[in-house]
Amino acid sequence: MxxxxxxxxxxxxxxxxxxxxxxNIANMSTTGYKSQRAEFQDLIYEHVQRVGAQASDQGNIxxxxxxxxxGVKAVGTPRLMTQxxxxxxxxTLDVAIQGDGFFKILMPDGTxxxxxxxxxxxxxxxxxxxxxxxVVQPGITIPANASGLTISNQxxxxxxxxxxxxxxxxxxxxxxxxxxxxxLQANGDNLYTATPASGTPQDGLPATEGSGTIxxxxxxxxxxxAVTEISNLIAAQRAYEMNSKVITAADQMLQSTAQxxx
Amino acid sequence: xxxxxxxGLSRQMALSHELDVVANNIANIDTTGFxxxxxxxxEFLMPHAADQQFSGSDRKVSFVQDxxxxxxxxxxxxxxxxxxxxxxxxxxxxxxxxxxRGQRYTRNGALSTNATGxxxxxxxxxxxxxxxxxxxxxxxxxxSISPNxxxxxxxxxxxxxxxxxxxxxxxxxxxxxxxxxxSSTFKAPNGVNAGPPPAGTRVIQGAVEKSNVNAVAEMARxxxxxxxYSDIAAILQQQGDQRRNALQQLSQQPSS
Numbered sequence: 281m282x283x284x285x286x287x288x289x290x291x292x293x294x295x296x297x298x299x300x301x302x303x304n305i306a307n308m309s310t311t312g313y314k315s316q317r318a319e320f321q322d323l324i325y326e327h328v329q330r331v332g333a334q335a336s337d338q339g340n341i342x343x344x345x346x347x348x349x350x351g352v353k354a355v356g357t358p359r360l361m362t363q364x365x366x367x368x369x370x371x372t373l374d375v376a377i378q379g380d381g382f383f384k385i386l387m388p389d390g391t392x393x394x395x396x397x398x399x400x401x402x403x404x405x406x407x408x409x410x411x412x413x414x415v416v417q418p419g420i421t422i423p424a425n426a427s428g429l430t431i432s433n434q435x436x437x438x439x440x441x442x443x444x445x446x447x448x449x450x451x452x453x454x455x456x457x458x459x460x461x462x463x464l465q466a467n468g469d470n471l472y473t474a475t476p477a478s479g480t481p482q483d484g485l486p487a488t489e490g491s492g493t494i495x496x497x498x499x500x501x502x503x504x505x506a507v508t509e510i511s512n513l514i515a516a517q518r519a520y521e522m523n524s525k526v527i528t529a530a531d532q533m534l535q536s537t538a539q540x541x542x
Numbered sequence: 543x544x545x546x547x548x549x550g551l552s553r554q555m556a557l558s559h560e561l562d563v564v565a566n567n568i569a570n571i572d573t574t575g576f577x578x579x580x581x582x583x584x585e586f587l588m589p590h591a592a593d594q595q596f597s598g599s600d601r602k603v604s605f606v607q608d609x610x611x612x613x614x615x616x617x618x619x620x621x622x623x624x625x626x627x628x629x630x631x632x633x634x635x636x637x638x639x640x641x642x643r644g645q646r647y648t649r650n651g652a653l654s655t656n657a658t659g660x661x662x663x664x665x666x667x668x669x670x671x672x673x674x675x676x677x678x679x680x681x682x683x684x685x686s687i688s689p690n691x692x693x694x695x696x697x698x699x700x701x702x703x704x705x706x707x708x709x710x711x712x713x714x715x716x717x718x719x720x721x722x723x724x725s726s727t728f729k730a731p732n733g734v735n736a737g738p739p740p741a742g743t744r745v746i747q748g749a750v751e752k753s754n755v756n757a758v759a760e761m762a763r764x765x766x767x768x769x770x771y772s773d774i775a776a777i778l779q780q781q782g783d784q785r786r787n788a789l790q791q792l793s794q795q796p797s798s
Contacts, residue, residue, distance in 0.1 A: 282562045283561045283564070283565035284565075286569050287565045289569050290568055290569030290570070290571070293569065294717065310773050317623065319574060319664050320570070321573060321725045321726045322570050322573055322576055322722065322726055323724055324723060324724040325721075325723070327674060327721070328559075329610070341550075341717060343719070344582070344610040344612045344613075344719075345611070346610055347571075347611050348562050349563075349722065350566065351566060351570075352569045352572075354572055355664040355725070356605065356664045358654060360625055361625075362624050367569065380634035401712045444719075457680070457681075459659045459680050460654055460656065462625075462627075462657040463654070463655075463656075463657070474682050476657045479658070479680060480680075482680050488745050489681050489698040490681055490682070490698060490699075491685035515572070517570070517709070518757070519572055519757075522568050522761060523759060525764065526565045526569075529561060529765075529767065530561060532768050532771075533557070533561065533768055533771045533772070536771060536772040536775035536776075537775060539779075540779060
């Protein structure tokens with residue numbers, strides 16, 4: 281019975297949806313996290329009786345045919361790349377991006393990753409690093425005796441050096457943009473890498489050419505909306521249950537057929 | 543004698559097809575832009591089974607035949623997603639998708655861009671505008687899609703809107719002739735031509751159209767299917783018993 285397999289694809293799809301929701305809820309307070317959504321499409325149809333087929337010698341055609349579908353498949357879990365809410369932390373090395381763009385991070389293997397998580401720290405050499413200790417690009421080193429670190433809206437990092445009354449510019453943070461943000465590959469640790477689907481990274485200065493601006497002393501919260509996730513979870517659970525009921529129904533029908541023979 | 547069995551069987555075959563249809567609807571309860579299928583049956587009269595030679599003439603035997611599945615083109619719920627490249631169509635219009643198999647039509651507006659900036663479906667097929675594929679520049683931002691499908695962006699540092707194209711939205715006079723072609727797309731058979739969309743069709747940005755499967759109705763339908771299926775199984779069973787009794791009684795030798 282086809283219904284058994286069809287319902288199984290439905291259960292698998294709902295299982296995936298619950299996994300996606302679980303990931304979103306687990307990351308509800310992850311800095312810079314972008315929520316995911318499971319996207320489904322229907323599977324191929326068997327055209328038992330093709331629509332438009334000739335029904336009689338007089339040239340009548342069937343106005344509708346018999347199409348039996350074979351279930352559902354997951355096509356993707358696109359990320360919703362909208363702005364998360366900003367919370368003030370007061371920490372001078374916490375920065376949030378308001379608008380489009382990603383921080384560029386140098387990985388230990390020499391490749392680049394991209395992140396929206398701006399909870400930066402200073403390492404032993406005074407370099408600005410992200411939470412895992414990877415250096416934020418372009419590398420900016422803060423002298424040990426510097427004070428009054430400020431990061432401007434345009435990403436300019438400046439400090440006041442001892443014996444000076446004016447601030448000194450140490451460097452300039454850049455933001456990287458992609459044609460298709462949703463095409464980035466998530467690698468954990470709030471890091472993304474570029475893929476053929478995301479397009480080539482375009483480095484640029486904050487607050488120019490569509491890039492967002494930088495806000496010092498704030499962090500971008502995840503854009504997960506609890507209410508949406510919970511209502512989706514309820515819907516997914518019910519849909520899973522309904523698919524299992526289809527399996528029960530198909531099973532009952534097979535059973536009553538099997539019982540015909542005694 | 544066999545007719546009751548065969549008529550019952552024809553109904554059971556039709557019911558099992560119908561359960562397949564219901565199963566597919568329920569499996570696609572969360573598929574963007576999915577349109578539910580409904581099964582329709584017709585009576586199939588078999589005139590040759592009637593024998594007119596008996597004193598009270600037989601009636602014609604009617605079988606069940608699954609005639610068709612038709613697509614319920616009713617609108618699905620509109621879910622707000624917040625993604626600027628998600629569009630839902632309000633009204634009976636379709637987006638045009640270029641697939642390797644030819645042009646297909648879809649109500650699934652969960653769109654994105656590919657590496658070259660073209661507007662594509664989640665399967666990666668180009669979504670066509672009035673002048674072919676719609677392409678965004680790498681510096682485009684603040685994408686806005688108007689209710690009639692015009693896509694405008696801000697390019698780079700520019701403060702003026704620039705237009706990237708207009709979504710091609712089509713409509714069909716005979717929508718029931720459309721065939722489902724998987725991946726939430728429809729195919730127009732030969733002779734069915736896409737026309738302008740019906741008046742009042744509008745594009746809603748940042749939302750997608752959910753499946754129009756009505757869970758309650760499908761569950762009720764399913765219960766009905768399993769009940770009638772087991773009822774018929776019971777009838778077939780009785781029919782078998784009846785035949786066995788008849789054979790037993792008829793074969794008993796009169797004890798003279």
